[in-house]
Amino acid sequence: MRNTKIKSILAIALSIILVFALAGCGNSGEPNGSNDQIDGNGGSKQINLMTWGGDFIPREIISQFEEKTGIKVNYKEVTSNEDMQSLLEANPDQYDLAVVTDYMVDILRQNGSLEKLDKSKLSNFSNINPVYQGNYYDENNEYSIPYAVSISFLLVNPEAVAALGADPITSYKDLWQEELKDKIVLIDWSVEIMGLVLKSLGYEYNETDPVKVAEAKEKLFELRDNIVRFETNTPEDSLINGEAVAGFMYSNQAVKGQAADEKLEPVFPEEGMPIYIDSFVMSHKAPNRDHAYEFLNFIMEPEISARISVITNFASTNSAAEEYLPEDFKNNPMLNLPDEVVENTSFYINVAEVTEEYDHIYTEFKMR
Amino acid sequence: MLKTKKIKQNAPVVPVLIWIGFLVGVPLIYVLALSFLSRDHLGNVVLEFTLDNYKRVVDPVYLKVFYSSFLLAALTGLITLLIGYPVAYFTANLESKKRSLAIILIILPFWISSLLRTYGWIILLGNTGLINNMLLKLNIIQQPLNMMYHFGTVLVGTTYMLIPFMIIAVFNSVGKLDRSLLEASYDLGASKWKTFFNITLPLTVPGIAGGFTLVFIPSLGMYFISDLLGGGMTIFLGNVINTQATRGRNKPLAAAFSVGMIVLVLIVLFIYSRVIRDKKEGLFL
Numbered sequence: 086m087r088n089t090k091i092k093s094i095l096a097i098a099l100s101i102i103l104v105f106a107l108a109g110c111g112n113s114g115e116p117n118g119s120n121d122q123i124d125g126n127g128g129s130k131q132i133n134l135m136t137w138g139g140d141f142i143p144r145e146i147i148s149q150f151e152e153k154t155g156i157k158v159n160y161k162e163v164t165s166n167e168d169m170q171s172l173l174e175a176n177p178d179q180y181d182l183a184v185v186t187d188y189m190v191d192i193l194r195q196n197g198s199l200e201k202l203d204k205s206k207l208s209n210f211s212n213i214n215p216v217y218q219g220n221y222y223d224e225n226n227e228y229s230i231p232y233a234v235s236i237s238f239l240l241v242n243p244e245a246v247a248a249l250g251a252d253p254i255t256s257y258k259d260l261w262q263e264e265l266k267d268k269i270v271l272i273d274w275s276v277e278i279m280g281l282v283l284k285s286l287g288y289e290y291n292e293t294d295p296v297k298v299a300e301a302k303e304k305l306f307e308l309r310d311n312i313v314r315f316e317t318n319t320p321e322d323s324l325i326n327g328e329a330v331a332g333f334m335y336s337n338q339a340v341k342g343q344a345a346d347e348k349l350e351p352v353f354p355e356e357g358m359p360i361y362i363d364s365f366v367m368s369h370k371a372p373n374r375d376h377a378y379e380f381l382n383f384i385m386e387p388e389i390s391a392r393i394s395v396i397t398n399f400a401s402t403n404s405a406a407e408e409y410l411p412e413d414f415k416n417n418p419m420l421n422l423p424d425e426v427v428e429n430t431s432f433y434i435n436v437a438e439v440t441e442e443y444d445h446i447y448t449e450f451k452m453r
Numbered sequence: 454m455l456k457t458k459k460i461k462q463n464a465p466v467v468p469v470l471i472w473i474g475f476l477v478g479v480p481l482i483y484v485l486a487l488s489f490l491s492r493d494h495l496g497n498v499v500l501e502f503t504l505d506n507y508k509r510v511v512d513p514v515y516l517k518v519f520y521s522s523f524l525l526a527a528l529t530g531l532i533t534l535l536i537g538y539p540v541a542y543f544t545a546n547l548e549s550k551k552r553s554l555a556i557i558l559i560i561l562p563f564w565i566s567s568l569l570r571t572y573g574w575i576i577l578l579g580n581t582g583l584i585n586n587m588l589l590k591l592n593i594i595q596q597p598l599n600m601m602y603h604f605g606t607v608l609v610g611t612t613y614m615l616i617p618f619m620i621i622a623v624f625n626s627v628g629k630l631d632r633s634l635l636e637a638s639y640d641l642g643a644s645k646w647k648t649f650f651n652i653t654l655p656l657t658v659p660g661i662a663g664g665f666t667l668v669f670i671p672s673l674g675m676y677f678i679s680d681l682l683g684g685g686m687t688i689f690l691g692n693v694i695n696t697q698a699t700r701g702r703n704k705p706l707a708a709a710f711s712v713g714m715i716v717l718v719l720i721v722l723f724i725y726s727r728v729i730r731d732k733k734e735g736l737f738l
Contacts, residue, residue, distance in 0.1 A: 164699075165699040165700060166700075167496075167698075167699045167700060167702055168699065192495045192496065195495055196495065196497065267599070273680070273685040274700060275696075276700075312686070313602060313684065314601070314602045314684025314685060314686060315684060315685030315686065316684065316685065326579060326580055326581040327580060327581065328579075328580040328601070435702075436494055436495075437492060437493070437494045437495065437496050437702060437703070438494065440496075440700075440701055440702065440703070441701070441703060441706075444696065444697070444701055445509075445512070445514060448514050448515065448518065448688055448693065449514040451685070451686065451687060451688045452514060452517045452518060452521065452687070452688060
């Protein structure tokens with residue numbers, strides 16, 4: 086009797102553990118509003134929005150919109166562009182808007198999953214900086230509205246680099262110095278890292294020429310000893326706690342790193358940098374179109390856009406927002422990207438064949 | 454007459470079997486089918502039969518990933534056994550009130566998110582972590598010890614995460630021990646150690662095998678531990694599958710790796726069934 090009691094306690098406890106263990110691996114959950122609230126063509130005052138977690142579209146801004154218009158925003162957090170694609174393409178009538186990265190706009194539009202935006206309903210579109218328009222993934226600005234811009238570059242602790250006896254870091258090439266053993270942190274993604282190596286050799290991103298790729302592979306393997314860790318979400322932590330002296334990371338992470346430790350300095354490598362433009366897109370079966378347009382217009386208002394940039398640490402795509410940006414934002418080259426830096430950037434195209442080959446090289450590199 | 458009675462008796466099981474068959478069978482068939490399909494240049498799955506995914510899986514580079522995952526899972530099983538067995542043994546021999554308390558204490562930390570507990574290890578082991586800070590303050594070391602981002606760090610993480618499964622499995626097994634056998638052994642003059650190795654250990658083999666299986670299988674898939682504690686310096690099966698299913702946009706390849714992982718698990722389950730074949734108890738009894 087006693088035995089069975091203990092056993093049933095155990096069984097319950099074990100199942101709870103399992104549930105927690107599984108929950109830990111899963112996604113961040115359901116959309117904030119459940120699907121049963123959606124009733125066809127915008128009958129209810131709400132929109133369903135899907136994008137990155139964190140405060141990517143700040144809650145503060147969303148509440149402001151909800152108060153102003155009475156339209157409820159259901160914000161679903163997703164952890165990858167590919168997850169957004171799966172969700173959007175499996176249930177196109179359950180989502181109105183998504184914010185995806187450049188290459189995913191290209192994939193989604195080629196798959197016919199996107200709605201052509203009606204510019205006559207987007208009076209504020211004229212605020213968007215032309216520099217961020219007309220890119221390869223949407224040549225005629227039919228499907229996407231640029232929302233947040235980031236680039237990747239090096240964040241460096243010059244004092245610590247000097248203390249190791251290494252030359253100052255001004256380009257990717259300098260990362261290969263012997264003195265930097267176990268002192269570099271990198272974003273953990275094959276396409277990014279192969280891109281970095283290709284650039285250091287003077288080649289372009291998305292290179293497919295087998296000779297050049299083989300050369301890059303060899304060069305990549307030589308970098309192994311200098312890497313202390315790969316980290317995609319918080320690489321700046323490694324520079325703050327001193328385990329690394331240089332890191333290749335996204336601009337918003339570098340901004341956070343410098344805010345935590347002012348010794349850290351951005352280095353825009355002369356060889357060139359990747360740029361990412363996260364853009365709003367609309368599902369081709371969006372149930373609440375009119376409300377979605379209202380939301381897009383709201384986001385593109387100069388004051389709102391400026392506030393978003395300040396909260397998220399992403400460069401603003403909104404020319405009209407500039408006058409509302411605080412001075413320290415405007416003077417920060419990581420946030421208000423200088424023209425010569427933007428000119429020296431290019432996109433990862435992220436086509437399947439390239440990714441497959443790069444992944445293979447990257448796996449071999451890590452298994453050494 | 455007898456037959457209908459039997460059918461009536463078994464009737465309540467049928468919905469459960471259908472339910473399990475649906476939830477386990479359908480995804481399994483989906484994964485299996487997916488692993489033989491191709492994808493286009495955009496990463497969309499297309500209905501075109503191919504064996505290329507399996508060619509990739511048996512590529513020497515990816516076989517190395519299988520090996521490192523197997524090594525991690527096997528070592529995790531071994532270490533959880535070495536630590537978990539004594540804990541389970543003593544817990545099972547406690548008087549009942551203390552025993553319940555001990556079990557609750559073992560399980561309690563696992564009510565917290567596993568991700569959060571993994572971050573806890575970073576706070577403990579990091580360069581500016583608790584251990585390093587303490588040792589530096591006590592002047593025992595001059596430079597912080599590099600404890601993060603190794604295979605061993607990942608092993609610490611998986612061991613910590615999965616040890617309750619081992620403890621519970623062994624605990625159950627020890628609890629079922631026939632005490633009179635132990636008494637007989639003592640009566641016949643055997644020492645404590647001799648009794649343990651000749652009676653207790655062989656009789657708890659089903660628990661050990663069950664615990665090992667319960668630990669081995671999930672440790673193949675805990676990619677977030679190798680990302681956080683291993684610093685992404687080594688790749689395990691879970692990482693490859695995760696990458697290919699998301700950013701790599703190659704779901705068929707991810708499916709082929711999953712099938713490979715399932716084969717690995719089946720081998721372990723087969724060994725398990727061999728080990729407990731002649732015993733009257735097991736994980737599923």
